[in-house]
Amino acid sequence: MTESALFFCAFILYAVSAASLFVYLFSEKDKWARTGYQIIFAGFIIHTAALAARTLESGHAPFTNMYESLSFLAWCGAFAYVSMEGKYKIRKAGPYFILIIIVLMALASSPLMPKEVRPLMPALQSYWLWLHVSVTLLGEAFFAMAFVTSILYLITKSKKSIRSKQKKDLTPERLDFISYKCIAVGFPLFTLGGLVFGMIWAYKAWGRYWGWDPKEVWSLITWFVFALYLHTRLVMGWKGKRSAITAIIGFLAALFTYFGVNYLLAGLHSYL
Amino acid sequence: MNSFVKFFSSIKVSIFLLIIITLATTLGTLVPQGRSVEAYTEKYGDWAPFLIKSGITRLYQSPWYLFLLLLFFINIIVCSLTRIKKKFTQAFKPQIMTEERKLETLSLKKTFTCPQSVSQAEKRLKEILSSRGYKVKEQSTQGIFFLLARKRFSGLFGSDIVHLGILIVILGGFISGAAGFRENIALAAEETKSVPGTDFFLKLNRFETHYYRDRSVKDWKSTLSLIKNSKIIMTKTIEVNHPLSYKGFVFYQSGYGWDWRNPEVELVMERKTENPFSESIRTIVGEKKSIKEKEIEIDPLYFVPDFVLTEENKVTTRSLEPNNPALYVKISEKGEIVFAGWLFLKYPEFNTRNSQGDSFLSVEFKDLKAEPYSIIQIAKDPGVPFIWAGCFFVMTGLFLAFYFIPRQLRFLIKKENQYTRVSAGGTAAKAKDSFKREFDKIIQSFRRTG
Numbered sequence: 001m002t003e004s005a006l007f008f009c010a011f012i013l014y015a016v017s018a019a020s021l022f023v024y025l026f027s028e029k030d031k032w033a034r035t036g037y038q039i040i041f042a043g044f045i046i047h048t049a050a051l052a053a054r055t056l057e058s059g060h061a062p063f064t065n066m067y068e069s070l071s072f073l074a075w076c077g078a079f080a081y082v083s084m085e086g087k088y089k090i091r092k093a094g095p096y097f098i099l100i101i102i103v104l105m106a107l108a109s110s111p112l113m114p115k116e117v118r119p120l121m122p123a124l125q126s127y128w129l130w131l132h133v134s135v136t137l138l139g140e141a142f143f144a145m146a147f148v149t150s151i152l153y154l155i156t157k158s159k160k161s162i163r164s165k166q167k168k169d170l171t172p173e174r175l176d177f178i179s180y181k182c183i184a185v186g187f188p189l190f191t192l193g194g195l196v197f198g199m200i201w202a203y204k205a206w207g208r209y210w211g212w213d214p215k216e217v218w219s220l221i222t223w224f225v226f227a228l229y230l231h232t233r234l235v236m237g238w239k240g241k242r243s244a245i246t247a248i249i250g251f252l253a254a255l256f257t258y259f260g261v262n263y264l265l266a267g268l269h270s271y272l
Numbered sequence: 273m274n275s276f277v278k279f280f281s282s283i284k285v286s287i288f289l290l291i292i293i294t295l296a297t298t299l300g301t302l303v304p305q306g307r308s309v310e311a312y313t314e315k316y317g318d319w320a321p322f323l324i325k326s327g328i329t330r331l332y333q334s335p336w337y338l339f340l341l342l343l344f345f346i347n348i349i350v351c352s353l354t355r356i357k358k359k360f361t362q363a364f365k366p367q368i369m370t371e372e373r374k375l376e377t378l379s380l381k382k383t384f385t386c387p388q389s390v391s392q393a394e395k396r397l398k399e400i401l402s403s404r405g406y407k408v409k410e411q412s413t414q415g416i417f418f419l420l421a422r423k424r425f426s427g428l429f430g431s432d433i434v435h436l437g438i439l440i441v442i443l444g445g446f447i448s449g450a451a452g453f454r455e456n457i458a459l460a461a462e463e464t465k466s467v468p469g470t471d472f473f474l475k476l477n478r479f480e481t482h483y484y485r486d487r488s489v490k491d492w493k494s495t496l497s498l499i500k501n502s503k504i505i506m507t508k509t510i511e512v513n514h515p516l517s518y519k520g521f522v523f524y525q526s527g528y529g530w531d532w533r534n535p536e537v538e539l540v541m542e543r544k545t546e547n548p549f550s551e552s553i554r555t556i557v558g559e560k561k562s563i564k565e566k567e568i569e570i571d572p573l574y575f576v577p578d579f580v581l582t583e584e585n586k587v588t589t590r591s592l593e594p595n596n597p598a599l600y601v602k603i604s605e606k607g608e609i610v611f612a613g614w615l616f617l618k619y620p621e622f623n624t625r626n627s628q629g630d631s632f633l634s635v636e637f638k639d640l641k642a643e644p645y646s647i648i649q650i651a652k653d654p655g656v657p658f659i660w661a662g663c664f665f666v667m668t669g670l671f672l673a674f675y676f677i678p679r680q681l682r683f684l685i686k687k688e689n690q691y692t693r694v695s696a697g698g699t700a701a702k703a704k705d706s707f708k709r710e711f712d713k714i715i716q717s718f719r720r721t722g
Contacts, residue, residue, distance in 0.1 A: 119486065195663075214301050218301065224293065228290050265301060
């Protein structure tokens with residue numbers, strides 16, 4: 001099967017998985033959650049095959065233009081979901097998170113994203129492309145999950161008085177805990193991929209490890225916000241609402257680093 | 273001094289500084305950095321002088337931003353130092369003895385009796401704990417045994433190692449800013465230039481541009497030689513992502529270009545009627561050439577690589593890329609000018625028309641050859657080793673802080689009637705779930721053997 005067919009299959013499976021999990025959300029029957037999990041797992045495997053096919057076809061890493069990068073970010077999201085669900089049972093936060101994956105897949109398949117394979121420009125011909133981009137995007141996928149659980153935290157917290165009966169695995173405390181766990185995974189990954197690998201590659205390709213390029217600066221801003229999250233939480237004992245808001249701001253900064261910088265600020269990273 | 277320490281050791285000051293630095297850093301991406309005064313005046317009008325004076329237009333090099341970083345630097349040092357003494361005591365001089373009721377205040381606790389003797393129980397417990405990687409210390413008094421079992425205590429210092437790494441990175445940044453140097457030099461093939469600030473020379477032996485099938489650039493390769501006292505020290509072919517390093521100097525493939533001062537051009541002249549002929553000539557811009565026993569004289573006067581007309585209708589070049597090469601030529605026959613105008617290599621349909629009509633003489637711009645040159649960036653940055661060392665500490669520290677969480681168990685074993693009574697308690701700062709599972713397993717495997 002070709003790459004685009006595999007990509008489309010994965011897209012469909014993600015959508016079906018989300019549907020199944022939404023059914024679970026309202027029916028509270030465990031079988032729907034299990035089915036949803038199995039389907040997204042299948043989608044993840046097929047998506048992996050799509051990325052592998054793309055790599056074979058192009059001969060380079062599958063994240064060198066917006067289409068590839070969005071697809072890869074969606075794949076990282078699926079990975080983050082499958083691993084977090086496996087470890088922490090986040091079921092009821094799942095369908096909302098998968099919506100983000102679906103939005104990424106939809107954006108990637110939009111006709112505005114050129115999909116043809118283009119040869120790699122000189123600056124991108126390096127194994128650091130693999131290390132820098134994949135680790136950074138994986139970190140950002142975990143930030144995205146923390147974003148979803150933080151928003152759900154704020155919603156469930158404000159609804160607490162209305163709905164007396166809390167669903168067992170969606171207590172605000174649990175959501176707060178999962179947000180923290182996601183950031184505990186995402187932060188080291190983002191630091192390693194975005195900042196450390198980024199600096200090493202910039203030094204090899206451009207002759208300086210740091211040049212205050214907008215993408216670099218926004219990665220640093222994102223890093224500062226999550227550093228704030230960790231310090232306020234671990235040293236000052238912030239939890240709950242204020243932590244959730246900080247995590248949301250952090251994700252928005254990461255989102256701007258990924259998308260906004262390319263379209264709004266000119267810089268060296270403008271090819272992606 | 274005391275109030276200085278007190279101020280900088282406050283976590284609130286750290287948070288405040290972190291927020292201020294984040295906001296300042298953001299500000300630098302909202303205002304374009306390092307442009308000319310004219311560009312700011314055009315964009316911001318009356319605000320331009322303020323932006324320039326306040327350093328916002330060169331924010332990351334401005335004194336106040338560097339001052340914020342310095343405050344942050346001091347804050348990290350003071351915070352770490354004031355907290356580290358307690359951690360050292362905790363890690364290296366722990367209290368082994370404790371009271372039974374203190375065990376009951378710990379988050380994990382269990383008390384039970386077993387049939388073994390006190391010393392048997394103590395021995396068995398130590399076996400189980402060390403098989404799980406715990407280091408056990410013990411003390412006994414009045415027939416009561418105290419065990420302190422701990423593992424992963426290096427995790428306690430994770431955050432300190434991260435902070436040490438950040439300090440080293442900031443230090444490296446300051447060193448780069450103060451002592452780093454970076455310069456571009458352009459070299460044509462076979463050309464040699466001296467490396468600024470050194471006694472050696474850089475020679476470009478060969479420069480090649482490789483293309484993909486769709487004509488986009490695949491790579492630039494420059495074969496460079498370093499020469500000292502007329503001797504070649506080393507030769508290497510560099511390309512993007514593969515620089516040459518020598519004694520702290522790094523040579524990068526940074527760009528390329530063509531020497532447009534006097535490129536070689538090919539012109540084809542043709543006449544269909546009246547003494548028909550067709551002839552191609554090659555010459556260099558600025559050099560006249562005659563054909564037909566000097567009856568026809570060709571004078572290629574000016575050349576631009578990327579022709580564009582300004583608003584005042586003046587010819588200039590848009591870039592240094594040969595996107596639209598154009599040549600201004602004067603042709604005279606028997607001393608009389610018969611053609612003067614622009615010829616285009618890629619768009620001959622826009623060539624200036626021959627004033628005497630097509631039947632007389634036509635001229636076309638057919639080929640262009642310019643000497644390509646390679647732009648090499650020479651960099652020397654003594655801050656770089658600090659940056660890599662700092663990054664290494666940051667990553668090691670993050671790993672320890674998040675995934676190497678100290679675990680501590682305390683046991684109190686004493687004789688009670690004919691049984692042995694064991695009280696156990698444990699604490700972990702983070703990852704409490706998996707710690708509880710381990711705690712339960714330890715108790716279980718102990719009781720099973722009992």
